[in-house]
Structure formats: structure tokens, C-alpha cells
């Protein structure tokens with residue numbers, strides 16, 4: 034039995050008919066010690082079956098260290114959505130519930146190679162001159178979270194210095210505890226800047242820019 | 250979205266602006282039991298995704314940006330957006346709903362996201378086997394207190410009066426759950442902790458005594474304020490800031506209508522919001538027809 038319903042598949046097939054460039058879904062899972070790895074594998078395989086523009090690659094987190102290093106992955110399950118290049122889009126933990134829509138929208142943007150950020154945002158992001166890691170903590174039942182995840186991922190598409198992670202907070206309690214996550218969406222940028230809530234695009238970007246300050 | 254179903258079916262070009270989450274505040278409701286057509290109840294998110302599908306099927310376009318201002322220019326109405334666009338249209342339906350009120354006590358802002366929450370559906374999972382407080386006595390507070398017992402070991406409902414405002418059926422359910430405790434006639438006067446919430450100060454309004462209670466989280470549902478900031482110079486509001494309309498959802502500005510929780514009215518529910526939406530959609534249709542006949 035599949036995870037997607039027939040009617041969702043129809044809808045997605047139609048959406049994916051608009052895809053431009055190929056999109057690669059790179060998934061890292063592990064046999065042992067992983068509650069949602071199998072579900073995520075199934076889900077991603079189903080997505081891959083809906084369009085020949087979507088390619089799926091599986092790697093084993095426990096053994097395939099070369100790939101792990103290539104993608105700089107530090108937890109599992111991990112999903113990378115790659116287009117003509119690796120834009121830095123990461124999903125740690127299963128993108129279930131509301132986050133499923135983020136995956137679909139990311140696929141569309143990545144295929145097009147376009148972030149759809151405003152011109153003003155794009156201009157501001159040009160100031161980034163060093164690596165930035167954005168982590169957006171979510172839960173699958175949070176309707177406001179996809180907005181933050183998508184904004185972070187759009188920034189990653191726009192700027193090659195940026196890696197943007199969705200982190201499903203309940204699957205990674207140690208990481209969540211480290212950052213004191215008790216409300217979602219919570220965004221952490223380079224371990225220095227933090228904010229709670231789905232901020233509008235311009236404020237989100239100001240947060241990213243403030244992480245560039247030398248005292249951070 | 251309901252208004253959109255009506256205008257979409259009338260073949261009017263319809264754009265819906267949403268700045269947060271498609272579906273509005275009901276998306277975070279665990280279960281809606283009083284909306285007709287669903288005898289076993291339906292989750293807020295299932296209900297809104299069905300309405301969304303219906304609206305889109307009639308050609309409603311949904312754009313995930315916010316409106317910041319409305320400008321009047323002759324018979325045109327111009328909507329300014331958060332991404333600095335200007336959208337010119339003949340009619341606008343304002344259905345921006347409400348947002349939750351803050352307690353305004355020391356520590357609330359500092360600990361928001363560190364134990365203070367306004368969304369049970371989003372954050373409940375972080376309080377597994379913890380002890381939490383729910384502040385409020387209305388439908389949302391009691392409904393979410395019941396929902397939160399799925400995670401929390403103990404839920405204490407803090408209410409400033411000695412009886413609840415919530416529906417009887419919710420009250421009975423809450424009273425029957427052993428892990429829910431009620432702290433009557435009390436308000437929170439401060440929230441304390443180191444990294445996260447550790448305690449609150451509770452003041453009993455009858456005796457004026459203040460006690461400190463050890464706690465892991467505070468969920469605040471003490472009511473709502475209308476999201477009318479961006480239209481306050483354009484349409485007439487009542488003394489609480491809600492938009493005043495006539496019975497056909499018209500505001501004091503021709504071509505501008507209002508629907509749902511943002512309206513000055515008694516009952517703010519999905520069923521009444523949907524009714525308003527149907528009315529507003531139909532009024533828009535009539536308004537446009539009139540504009541066109543005047544022109545001819």
C-alpha cells in the first residue's frame with residue numbers, strides 16, 4: 034500500500050508536468066535505530082514514480098561515508114533536493130504532515146532554478162560572503178511551519194553560501210534541546226541568531242544578514 | 250475562501266491573499282464538532298483543505314502574501330502587499346480574522362518559544378510527560394486543554410473567573426478528565442525560569458495572595474483582537490476594532506466588504522464565517538453588475 038492517495042497522485046502528476054530541469058531527490062536512511070526511515074523511503078520512491086524528471090538516489094547513512102561527506106549530512110533520515118546543482122536544501126526527519134507541501138514546492142522551484150524571492154530580498158542576500166547554515170525546527174502538525182521552511186530554502190536556492198535545513202524537532206530531541214526548541218517554527222542561523230515564528234520574507238532575510246556581523 | 254467559491258462560480262476573477270497559513274485559524278483546531286455536515290466531527294486542517302480545493306476548482310487564485318494597505322482611487326481599490334506589489338481591483342472582501350491576545354506579563358515575551366506557546370497543535374509534542382498551564386476559559390482554551398492531555402502529564406487551567414465561558418459539552422468533558430486541574434479566580438502575574446519556563450506567579454483575585462507554581466509550559470488562549478490595523482483608516486470600526494458592516498457585509502466604503510471573525514458581531518465561528526463569506530461573495534457579484542450597468 035502506498036502512502037499517497039490516488040487523488041493526490043493525480044494532482045501531483047499534473048503539477049510535475051510543469052517541471053523544467055531534472056530534480057534529484059537524494060535520501061540517506063539507516064536500517065537500524067530509525068523510526069521513520071522506511072516511511073520516508075516509501076514516500077520519496079512514490080514521488081519519484083510520478084515523473085520521469087524526478088530521480089531518486091538512496092544511500093545508507095551508516096556505511097556510505099563518501100556521500101555523507103559530499104552532502105555534509107549530520108543526521109538521518111536526510112533528504113536533499115538537488116537541481117542543476119546542490120542548492121543546499123536539506124530535510125532532516127520525515128517531511129510529513131504540513132511539510133509535505135514544502136517538498137513539492139521546493140521540487141518545483143529547484144527544477145526552475147528560481148527562488149521567487151523579491152528583487153529587494155535578492156539584493157540584500159548579495160551581502161553574504163561566508164557560509165551560513167539556517168536550521169528551521171518544525172513539527173508535522175504545525176500549519177505555520179512550511180512558510181519558514183520555504184523561506185529558508187528559497188534563500189538557499191538564491192545564495193550558494195547558504196545551506197537550509199528543515200529539522201523535524203521531535204525526531205531529533207538532542208538537537209532540539211540544544212537550541213531550547215519548545216515552539217515551532219523556530220529558526221537558528223549559524224548558532225547565533227534565533228527567532229520563533231514564521232516571519233515575513235523581509236524580516237527573515239534581515240535575520241540572516243544579521244548573522245553576518247563579526248561579533249556573531 | 251467561501252466568498253471565493255461564490256465569486257469564482259460567478260466567473261469573477263478572484264485573488265485570495267493569505268499571509269500565514271491557507272485556511273485561517275481553524276487549521277490548528279484538533280477537531281471541529283459544530284460545523285454542519287460532519288456528524289463525527291472533522292479536523293480543522295481536513296475541513297480547510299476541502300474548502301481550498303473547492304475554491305481553487307472554481308478558479309480562485311491563492312497568493313501567499315500579506316496585504317499592508319488599501320488605497321481608494323475613484324472606483325478602483327488598490328491593495329498594497331508585503332512584497333511591494335500593488336493590486337488594482339474593483340472590490341475587496343476583508344476577511345483577515347483575528348489574532349490571539351498576549352497576557353502582557355513579565356517573562357511572557359522572553360519565554361515565547363521557550364515554554365510559552367499560543368499553538369497547542371504546533372507545540373504540544375514538546376511537553377510529553379510535562380506539567381503545563383493553559384490560561385483562559387473559552388472554547389479554544391478548554392478544547393486545547395483537552396487536546397494537550399495527550400502529551401502532558403498534568404494540565405492546569407488558570408481562569409480569572411469561577412466558571413468557564415466554554416460550551417457546556419467541552420466543560421463536561423474537561424471536568425471528567427483526571428489530569429486536568431482548575432485554578433479558579435486567578436491570573437498569571439509573571440513567568441520565570443532560566444533557559445526555559447520553570448515557574449509562574451499566580452495571583453488569586455479574591456484573596457489577593459500570590460503563589461509560585463512550578464511549571465514546564467504555559468499555553469495562552471485568552472481571546473482575540475481583530476486584524477484591522479491595515480484597514481483602520483479606510484473602513485469604520487466599532488470600539489473594539491472590529492469592522493462594522495450592514496447585513497449584506499457592506500462596509501461604509503462602496504466596493505469594500507467584510508466577512509468572518511473580523512466583523513463586529515456576536516458569534517465568531519466557522520459556520521458564521523462561512524455564512525458571511527457566502528453573503529459577501531454574492532454582494533460583490535451584485536456590486537460589479539451594478540457598476541457595469543451604470544457604465545452602459
Ligand SMILES: Cc1cc2nc3c(=O)[nH]c(=O)nc-3n(C[C@H](O)[C@H](O)[C@H](O)COP(=O)(O)OP(=O)(O)OC[C@H]3O[C@@H](n4cnc5c(N)ncnc54)[C@H](O)[C@@H]3O)c2cc1C
Nearest residue numbers: 268269273274275278315316345346509510517518519522
Ligand atoms: C484552536 C481553535 C479552535 C476552534 N474551534 C472551533 C470550532 O470547533 N468550531 C467553530 O465553528 N469555530 C472554531 N474556532 C473559531 C474559528 O476558527 C473562526 O471562527 C474562523 O476561523 C473564522 O474564520 P475567518 O476566515 O473569519 O478568520 P481566520 O480564520 O482568522 O482567517 C483570517 C486569515 O487572514 C489572514 N490575514 C490576516 N491579516 C492578513 C493580511 N493583512 N494579509 C493577508 N492575510 C491576512 C490570517 O493569516 C488568517 O489566515 C476555533 C478557533 C481556534 C483558534
